[in-house]
Amino acid sequence: xxxxxxxxxxxxxxxxxxxxxxxxxxxxxxxxxxxxxxxxxxxxxxxxxxxxxxxxxxxxxxxxxxxxxxxxxxxxxxxxxxxxxxxxxxxxxxxxxxxxxxxxxxxxxxxxxxxxxxxxxxxxxxxxxxxxxxxxxxxxxxxxxxxxxxxxxxxxxxxxxxxxxxxxxxxxxxxxxxxxxxxxxxxxxxxxxxxxxxxxxxxxxxxxxxxxxxxxxxxxxxxxxxxxxxxxxxxxxxxxxxxxxxxxxxxxxxxxxxxxxxxxxxxxxxxxxxxxxxxxxxxxxxxxxxxxxxxxxxxxxxxxxxxxxxxxxxxxxxxxxxxxxxxxxxxxxxxxxxxxxxxxxxxxxxxxxxxxxxxxxxxxxxxxxxxxxxxxxxxxxxxxxxxxxxxxxxxxxxxxxxxxxxxxxxxxxxxxxxxxxxxxxxxxxxxxxx
Amino acid sequence: xxxxxxxxxxxxxxxxxxxxxxxxxxxxxxxxxxxxxxxxxxxxxxxxxxxxxxxxxxxxxxxxxxxxxxxxxxxxxxxxxxxxxxxxxxxxxxxxxxxxxxxxxxxxxxxxxxxxxxxxxxxxxxxxxxxxxxxxxxxxxxxxxxxxxxxxxxxxxxxxxxxxxxxxxxxxxxxxxxxxxxxxxxxxxxxxxxxxxxxxxxxxxxxxxxxxxxxxxxxxxxxxxxxxxxxxxxxxxxxxxxxxxxxxxxxxxxxxxxxxxxxxxxxxxxxxxx
Numbered sequence: 283x284x285x286x287x288x289x290x291x292x293x294x295x296x297x298x299x300x301x302x303x304x305x306x307x308x309x310x311x312x313x314x315x316x317x318x319x320x321x322x323x324x325x326x327x328x329x330x331x332x333x334x335x336x337x338x339x340x341x342x343x344x345x346x347x348x349x350x351x352x353x354x355x356x357x358x359x360x361x362x363x364x365x366x367x368x369x370x371x372x373x374x375x376x377x378x379x380x381x382x383x384x385x386x387x388x389x390x391x392x393x394x395x396x397x398x399x400x401x402x403x404x405x406x407x408x409x410x411x412x413x414x415x416x417x418x419x420x421x422x423x424x425x426x427x428x429x430x431x432x433x434x435x436x437x438x439x440x441x442x443x444x445x446x447x448x449x450x451x452x453x454x455x456x457x458x459x460x461x462x463x464x465x466x467x468x469x470x471x472x473x474x475x476x477x478x479x480x481x482x483x484x485x486x487x488x489x490x491x492x493x494x495x496x497x498x499x500x501x502x503x504x505x506x507x508x509x510x511x512x513x514x515x516x517x518x519x520x521x522x523x524x525x526x527x528x529x530x531x532x533x534x535x536x537x538x539x540x541x542x543x544x545x546x547x548x549x550x551x552x553x554x555x556x557x558x559x560x561x562x563x564x565x566x567x568x569x570x571x572x573x574x575x576x577x578x579x580x581x582x583x584x585x586x587x588x589x590x591x592x593x594x595x596x597x598x599x600x601x602x603x604x605x606x607x608x609x610x611x612x613x614x615x616x617x618x619x620x621x622x623x624x625x626x627x628x629x630x631x632x633x634x635x636x637x638x639x640x641x642x643x644x645x646x647x648x649x650x651x652x653x654x655x656x657x658x659x660x661x662x663x664x665x666x667x668x669x670x671x672x673x674x675x676x677x678x679x680x681x682x683x684x685x686x687x688x689x690x691x692x693x694x695x696x697x698x699x700x701x702x703x704x705x706x707x708x709x710x711x712x713x714x715x716x
Numbered sequence: 717x718x719x720x721x722x723x724x725x726x727x728x729x730x731x732x733x734x735x736x737x738x739x740x741x742x743x744x745x746x747x748x749x750x751x752x753x754x755x756x757x758x759x760x761x762x763x764x765x766x767x768x769x770x771x772x773x774x775x776x777x778x779x780x781x782x783x784x785x786x787x788x789x790x791x792x793x794x795x796x797x798x799x800x801x802x803x804x805x806x807x808x809x810x811x812x813x814x815x816x817x818x819x820x821x822x823x824x825x826x827x828x829x830x831x832x833x834x835x836x837x838x839x840x841x842x843x844x845x846x847x848x849x850x851x852x853x854x855x856x857x858x859x860x861x862x863x864x865x866x867x868x869x870x871x872x873x874x875x876x877x878x879x880x881x882x883x884x885x886x887x888x889x890x891x892x893x894x895x896x897x898x899x900x901x902x903x904x905x906x907x908x909x910x911x912x913x914x915x916x917x918x919x920x921x922x923x924x925x926x927x928x929x930x931x932x933x934x935x936x937x938x939x940x941x942x943x944x945x946x947x948x949x950x951x952x953x954x955x956x957x958x959x960x961x962x963x964x965x966x967x968x969x970x971x972x973x974x975x976x977x978x979x980x981x982x983x984x985x986x987x988x989x990x
Contacts, residue, residue: 664771669808672768673822673876674796683821687812687859 289320290341291432299344303379308411309403316420316430326423328549328578329607329641336547336576337521338425342463342492344434347380356382363454363483367700370449371396377462378434392445399436399467410438413471417499417529417555425523429465429495436467441476441506450479450509450698457486457494457520465495472506472534479509481698484516488545491519498526502534504558511539511696513705518545518573525551532558532587538565539695543708547575553582556590556621566692567596570712571604571636580609585621585651594625597689599713600636608638612653613645622652629659630688682715720746720783720915722884727778729766735776736762736973738940744884744915751918751926751951754937755959757972760919761805763937764888767917768802769795782884797826799883803873803890810860815872816842818860819879826880845878848908850901866893874905885909886917891925903928923955936962938971 296317300310325333350356353364353372360374371385373396381398395406403410420430437453457464464486472478484496494516502508508528516522522544528536538552554563565581583592598606612623629638642655662684670680689709696702727740736759744750754760766773767780769792780787782798790798810818819842824832846853849871861869870890877885887906891899906916906929918929926934926948934951936944936959943966944950954962963971 663808666808666810668770668792669804669810670818671792672796672802672804673818673880674793674825675821676793676825677791679821679825680793683813683818684810687810690812691859 288339289317290339290428291317293317296431302344302346303400304404305400306403306407312415312420313431316427319421320424320427320431323421323424323427326425326549329609330639331576331578331605331607333549337491338493338523340492341428341432341465341495342461345378345459345462347377350374350380350382353382353384357458359458360454360456363456363485363704364452365700367452367698369452369481369698370447371451373437373451373453375435375437375453375455375466377457377459377464381435386449389447389449393442394445394447395438395440396451397438399438399469402438406438406440409440409471410469413499413501414469415499417501417527418497418525425495426497426525429467429497432463432495433465433467433497434463437469439468439470439478439480441472441478443473444475445473446477447479450481452698452701453480453482455482455484457490457492457516460490460492464492467496468498470499470508470510471501472503472508474503475505476503477507479697480511481696481701482510482512483701483704484512484514486516486520488517489519490517493521493523496522496524498524500526500528500536502528502530502536502561504532504534506531507535509537509539509697511698511701513541513696513701513708514544514548514550515708516544516546518575520544520546522546522548522550524549525553527551527553527555528563529555530557530561530563533560534558535562536564538563538567539692539697540565540567541693541696541705541708542567542569542577542579543705543712545573545575547577549578551580551582553580554584554592556583556585556587556592556618558590559587560589561587562591563593565594566695567594568689568692568709569596569598569606570689570709571598571600571606571638572602572712573604574602575604577604577606578609579606580611581625582611583613583623583625585612585614585618585623588618589620590618591621592623592625595692596627597692598629598638599632599685599688600629600638601632601712601714603633603635605637606639607641609641609643610655610657611643611645612655614648614651614653616647618648619650621648624653625655627657628688630685631659631661632685682713685713686710686715720744720883720913721781722783722915723781724767725779727763727766727780728776729762729773730776731762731773734973736773736940737766739778740942742935742942744917746915747910747912748933749910749916749918749929749931750933750935751920751931752935752937752942753920753923753951753954755971756921758937759940759973760921760937761888764802764886764917764919767886768792768800793825801877801880801882801885803870803877803885803887805888805892807861807869807873809862809864811862813860814857815860816856819876822876822880841879842875845875849875849878849905851875867895867898870894870902871898874902878905878909883913884915884917886919888919889921890918891920891922899925900928923951926951938962938966938968940973943968
């Protein structure tokens, strides 16, 4: 039975915001329906965690933000995060809707669209409407429903057929206004045989106690190849609820590289639907749990297409009193012959009061397939420590190298040097090494 | 560098309540190569591990000194920095730490803060050493021993030994799993390091290695003790006749350390004291 709880917004709120944002009717309708679903649907059920006990009610208020025409108009803190990177395109969102977008001329010429999603809903209405919420549906649970009703800002990226982009596209979404809502929706559509790399960094300042209810939808048409890197660095007061999902058609490929570096409670799901024959997905997730934070991280692959492949690796380092439930779900549907699904979950415990659970799940409904999993939860390997010390490296230094080395293989996969460096620093900070 | 004097007196050690070393006496001086031979289960590898300070073993008696300093009072890393090196039988694989970074950290740990080796010098030395050991230069950028074959791991041990320039080198069955060509390369690497200031303790099961690294002294271990010592001709006789004549001579029936092989708890299930 669904519990009647107060929703963070009312129908009137949505309608008036729609007017403010000059939203197309179909979108407003979608939001209203989602709001209605939200009152009926339940929260997603998490393994060994009570999501209903988390702080998930403060969505904040929508703040329109100024029009930003140049990077110079952005605060110093934002500029610092962008640094000296020179990507093919840059998208910055501050708080609810303050957006700066720039795209290299030669990339734009190829028909690539990189835009603020709310604007794109008007200017590229057909394209957006066709794909929005086609991968993550509003009626899945209360969280997705609220997201659909309340999402603010966000990105629309469209890469046309056969367009291959060498330079990565960089996105920075930052919350520095404690009152402003911050729940962006990222919609990425890669048309047939296109290829693109997106590097996304979502961060908030300390002192905000909002919910970041975010969704990343990726539509990968036949033969498309994507790399999606994401670093989440939200403050201790922010609760992160994020769904990332890719729908892959025939021979499409996605590589997810995820750094969950929040300081607050986090529930994320990184999910690849291998719909088409020969589609494949590779996901690498790392996290460092600190303080009292609760982490519920799920990586998921569903094989529908024949000869589809998935590989999921999650590595977590747990300190202090942090709790992590790491789930790996590989599902092979009947008909997905010659599918191959592998997953690995590794948790490194550095504190006797921290908690790490690795839950691998293989759900297989087809015979001629390969699937495997490896899960381990353990402390620092003493043989490795001894080996390092036997070469003269001090215990502290050896521990640092071992712990950092545990996460390093994923860190070095981040396709933008600047973000790789930032992730590296975040890891070191969370490990207490700086 | 002064002359080396490495002395072991009455060393006793146990692992999980089972005594393995029952009183080892040995002295190694600079320029000397000592070989320790013996059948399996006699405590040879244990000796190597105990000397280096492996946490699974507990010393129950005796002393070990390196140029007058007590080794047993030192932590594993201190022993290494004092000039001891153990080329292990089963080197660890460590993901996330490259061979190059690891080696450079080890060298700098020895050189101390403020005296770190320059990157260029390090690379030059490393490339030269790798060439001598016939190692693929690409290995340097791979993670520590990850995906290395047995032979490659052993060569990596010798590479580290060359770069760290220790005073006392202990080689624990460096020849096991090597084909004759790899063996020759490894032996050449070891021989190139022989010097008046350096001593070697070579633990081997097969005499074959000693054809390439000619020892000054050969010791036979049985039942956790050194039961016979001699020169190279002792190794040759063991090669021809095996160990039975030694057992007969000394009235030993079972040369192993105990009747049964006790099950060794895998290291990573023992709670560490971090």
